[in-house]
Amino acid sequence: MNDRIAQALSKLFDRHRIVFWYDTKQELRDDFEALQLSGIEKLELNNNEYGVKYKILREQPEQKFLLYREGAQPADLDNWLLDVHLAHGDFRTDQVAIWLSELELPMEFTDVVQSHVDFFQSTKRKDALKKLLKVDDTVGQIRLKMLAVCTGGEPRMDVVMENLLQELADGRDEKIKLIGRCNLNGFLFEQLGRFYGYNSTEPGIRDFVIELFKSCYAMGTDGEVKLTGDALVFLKRWKDSRLFACCFETLSGECAEVLGIEQDLAKQDFRELIELDYFRLIDQKIISDLVRAVTSRTVSSGDVSLWVRQRRQGHWYQEYSHLYDAVDCAARFLNTLGETELSMESLAEGVQRYTRIWYKLDQLYRKFTWHVRMSAEASLMKPLTDQIENLYSNNFLLKLGDGFQKFVSTASVWEALPVRKQTDFFEHWARPFLRKDNKVCIIISDALRYEIDEELLSLIRQEDRYNAELESAFSMLPSYTQLGMAALLPHKELMIADNETGTVLVDGQSSSGMANRLKILDQSLSQRAIALKADDLMAITRDDCRALVRDHDVIYIYHNRIDATGDKRESEERVFEAVEETLSELVRLIKKLNNANLYNFLVTSDHGFLYQNRPIDESDFSGVDAEGEQILFRDRRFVLGKGLVETSGLHKFTSRQLGLAGEIEVQIPKSINRLRLKGSGSRYVHGGASLQEVVIPVIKINKKRQSDVAVVDVDILRGASSVITSGQLAVTMYQVEPVTEKMQPRKLRAGIYMESGDLISESHDLTFDLISDNPRERELLVRFMLTHKADDANGQEVILKLEEKHAGTSHYREYKSSRYVMRRSFTSDFDF
Numbered sequence: 002m003n004d005r006i007a008q009a010l011s012k013l014f015d016r017h018r019i020v021f022w023y024d025t026k027q028e029l030r031d032d033f034e035a036l037q038l039s040g041i042e043k044l045e046l047n048n049n050e051y052g053v054k055y056k057i058l059r060e061q062p063e064q065k066f067l068l069y070r071e072g073a074q075p076a077d078l079d080n081w082l083l084d085v086h087l088a089h090g091d092f093r094t095d096q097v098a099i100w101l102s103e104l105e106l107p108m109e110f111t112d113v114v115q116s117h118v119d120f121f122q123s124t125k126r127k128d129a130l131k132k133l134l135k136v137d138d139t140v141g142q143i144r145l146k147m148l149a150v151c152t153g154g155e156p157r158m159d160v161v162m163e164n165l166l167q168e169l170a171d172g173r174d175e176k177i178k179l180i181g182r183c184n185l186n187g188f189l190f191e192q193l194g195r196f197y198g199y200n201s202t203e204p205g206i207r208d209f210v211i212e213l214f215k216s217c218y219a220m221g222t223d224g225e226v227k228l229t230g231d232a233l234v235f236l237k238r239w240k241d242s243r244l245f246a247c248c249f250e251t252l253s254g255e256c257a258e259v260l261g262i263e264q265d266l267a268k269q270d271f272r273e274l275i276e277l278d279y280f281r282l283i284d285q286k287i288i289s290d291l292v293r294a295v296t297s298r299t300v301s302s303g304d305v306s307l308w309v310r311q312r313r314q315g316h317w318y319q320e321y322s323h324l325y326d327a328v329d330c331a332a333r334f335l336n337t338l339g340e341t342e343l344s345m346e347s348l349a350e351g352v353q354r355y356t357r358i359w360y361k362l363d364q365l366y367r368k369f370t371w372h373v374r375m376s377a378e379a380s381l382m383k384p385l386t387d388q389i390e391n392l393y394s395n396n397f398l399l400k401l402g403d404g405f406q407k408f409v410s411t412a413s414v415w416e417a418l419p420v421r422k423q424t425d426f427f428e429h430w431a432r433p434f435l436r437k438d439n440k441v442c443i444i445i446s447d448a449l450r451y452e453i454d455e456e457l458l459s460l461i462r463q464e465d466r467y468n469a470e471l472e473s474a475f476s477m478l479p480s481y482t483q484l485g486m487a488a489l490l491p492h493k494e495l496m497i498a499d500n501e502t503g504t505v506l507v508d509g510q511s512s513s514g515m516a517n518r519l520k521i522l523d524q525s526l527s528q529r530a531i532a533l534k535a536d537d538l539m540a541i542t543r544d545d546c547r548a549l550v551r552d553h554d555v556i557y558i559y560h561n562r563i564d565a566t567g568d569k570r571e572s573e574e575r576v577f578e579a580v581e582e583t584l585s586e587l588v589r590l591i592k593k594l595n596n597a598n599l600y601n602f603l604v605t606s607d608h609g610f611l612y613q614n615r616p617i618d619e620s621d622f623s624g625v626d627a628e629g630e631q632i633l634f635r636d637r638r639f640v641l642g643k644g645l646v647e648t649s650g651l652h653k654f655t656s657r658q659l660g661l662a663g664e665i666e667v668q669i670p671k672s673i674n675r676l677r678l679k680g681s682g683s684r685y686v687h688g689g690a691s692l693q694e695v696v697i698p699v700i701k702i703n704k705k706r707q708s709d710v711a712v713v714d715v716d717i718l719r720g721a722s723s724v725i726t727s728g729q730l731a732v733t734m735y736q737v738e739p740v741t742e743k744m745q746p747r748k749l750r751a752g753i754y755m756e757s758g759d760l761i762s763e764s765h766d767l768t769f770d771l772i773s774d775n776p777r778e779r780e781l782l783v784r785f786m787l788t789h790k791a792d793d794a795n796g797q798e799v800i801l802k803l804e805e806k807h808a809g810t811s812h813y814r815e816y817k818s819s820r821y822v823m824r825r826s827f828t829s830d831f832d833f
Contacts, residue, residue, distance in 0.1 A: 006029075021091050021092065022092045027072060041066070045068075046069065054085065097115055113144065116184055120147055120184075159235050166252060198229035213235070215260055217233050230729075296385045301332075301336070331385050338392060345405070351692060352420045352473060371581065390615045398613070405672075405691065416475065420473060420474065427489065428491075430699055441601045443556070443602075445560065448564035449560075451473060454700055471698060473697065473698060479641075481638075481639065486607045487505035492521070496662035546597040563579045565579075566579035567685030576612055601702070602700075608697065609695065611686050637683060639668065650670060710745060713737060717735075719819060725822070725824065728791075732785065739773055750764060761794060762788060799820070800819070803816045
């Protein structure tokens with residue numbers, strides 16, 4: 002006890018020269034007498050007040066004194082030292098006084114301490130509170146800091162509530178019970194009323210969160226609103242917090258059930274819900290309605306893309322991203338198909354129109370199919386999937402295949418000039434690098450059809466300092482791996498072996514396998530060349546990769562993910578997943594080689610492929626089988642042999658017509674038909690003469706020395722007035738340039754701030770990724786809900802700030818700002 006008294010007195014003497022001690026209960030004389038305080042003279046008051054007064058004021062005006070009286074303080078009229086007492090310190094020895102002294106709080110806060118005794122009985126809580134206290138704290142601020150201590154957070158009402166809601170979501174109640182024991186629950190709910198307009202006959206945290214969700218949902222659906230706009234700002238902050246996201250999701254689900262949100266959503270138009278994301282059910286409603294609307298074609302492709310882009314800002318987007326993207330791809334597929342004329346006048350025109358327009362339908366179908374598969378929501382998507390499958394197979398693949406077949410059937414030689422032939426690959430694309438003594442890497446990805454490489458082109462261009470150009474080539478026929486791979490090697494002559502292997506000879510040398518390809522490179526080139534598998538290259542160390550690049554001028558890399566997946570019946574349905582893996586693998590492969598000082602790349606393919614996700618109909622199989630003197634090799638899309646019999650369902654080519662040496666004949670099923678082949682799949686096929694199989698890509702990639710990637714600019718478009726007169730502010734943001742591969746999106750945080758830096762509105766995370774060339778379509782309207790703090794800024798300037806995060810950190814810098822004057826009247830309280 003004596004140590005605590007000494008400690009408390011020492012703190013008082015830091016602020017006062019004279020301290021009075023009235024021992025009201027007359028029980029601390031021994032402590033007074035035992036007390037030793039350096040530099041402090043102890044005097045006892047015992048009918049000697051006048052002499053003491055003279056001594057402490059006249060004789061020793063600099064000395065510090067502790068004046069002790071055994072008993073209560075005299076009445077003011079009888080107190081000779083009242084004036085001295087009022088001007089100096091007072092030491093009280095009841096528990097409340099000791100706590101006040103320890104906290105360095107003046108006596109006017111006695112009621113605060115007396116009202117919450119249980120709080121101060123914990124030294125840990127008391128010490129935590131002391132660290133938060135400031136000299137100018139009010140009673141309300143102290144109580145708010147006590148709530149912060151009880152909940153384990155900052156002394157802000159939103160943080161207090163986030164911690165209490167986390168506890169509620171976890172099914173615990175220690176913090177709210179502690180608040181009750183400390184008699185702070187009345188203050189808590191009083192503050193909820195003050196901050197958010199919450200009033201209830203049975204106040205509680207669960208009751209509050211139900212009303213919070215109810216009112217915020219009502220604000221967006223014209224329902225009954227009981228809380229203020231600050232409640233909406235709080236909900237959005239809580240929802241978007243990484244720390245409390247799981248808590249929000251748990252309570253959102255519980256409140257949705259209590260409030261009957263599913264039943265209410267059934268009556269809502271999904272278009273009115275696009276900006277709401279308080280319940281998972283809202284996303285489910287929007288997606289379900291979008292599927293129906295796109296299937297029935299009652300919405301435009303542009304609207305669907307806009308809605309999907311808006312939903313990307315929502316809380317649940319990642320959970321439903323594959324469904325949103327699938328619907329978007331479906332809408333764009335339907336729109337593109339509806340606007341596309343599938344006619345041509347020659348093989349060459351067919352190839353050229355495919356590389357300009359038609360490939361997009363294959364790409365959209367692939368992306369749609371992949372997103373549906375990744376979503377694991379086949380039942381939900383079935384009506385739309387069935388429609389896309391039917392249109393893709395019957396209105397696109399079959400129609401395009403039949404149209405192209407007319408020119409395949411009349412072709413005397415297999416060429417589509419001016420489109421380059423696959424056999425020209427090395428001389429036309431690779432040889433020019435060697436003539437300039439530049440190293441080149443040739444990456445051949447098996448079955449990398451044109452539309453996939455077009456997506457790879459975009460991915461490469463998005464990388465800083467990478468330049469890429471895409472061209473097309475006309476593949477060999479039949480469009481199968483051995484022939485395509487052989488055609489991409491330097492050669493003078495190609496010939497299909499006169500046996501049952503389907504092997505292709507390059508200048509008389511078998512091209513099957515890596516060892517044979519290395520021999521062909523050694524025999525054909527004076528430069529140092531090497532060939533290896535992509536997996537082997539990715540497995541070597543950085544130093545080994547540098548040595549490989551240093552020691553070779555021509556590097557052939559063989560990558561095989563798509564064909565390896567699609568060519569097996571048990572895995573062909575996963576071929577579009579293999580495409581996604583291929584795209585990321587090729588980017589990593591190019592970067593690894595570039596880091597080893599290789600700057601020139603050619604990415605191409607041996608052949609393309611046809612893929613239909615639905616089971617193949619009987620009508621998709623050729624009605625006839627190949628016959629002839631000798632059937633050497635049979636696949637689902639071609640036959641090799643001699644003396645092959647002409648039939649109506651198959652078209653025959655001689656080796657000479659196909660630009661090959663030898664006497665082997667080739668038969669191809671017409672259009673997109675398959676040949677029956679026991680034990681093999683039929684959805685993924687290649688070898689035939691469809692555009693998807695024979696139009697192959699060639700990407701030429703070069704790494705520049707200087708950065709060529711920039712980020713779009715964003716402007717704040719000021720309206721006619723710079724005055725804020727209500728509880729909301731609507732501002733238009735303008736994305737100056739469209740997003741391209743080299744002009745990348747910008748992410749900003751937007752909010753309205755006082756000069757002091759205090760946020761007085763909700764905060765928005767905005768992504769500017771618009772690709773439209775139309776400036777009006779790059780405008781984004783953003784609404785800011787003001788908080789009650791905005792009242793403190795009335796009549797003052799406030800700042801709308803756009804802030805950008807420093808890469809790799811949690812810190813922001815100001816990007817742009819605009820000033821407004823706050824002039825709100827009392828009517829602004831009635832925004833809701």
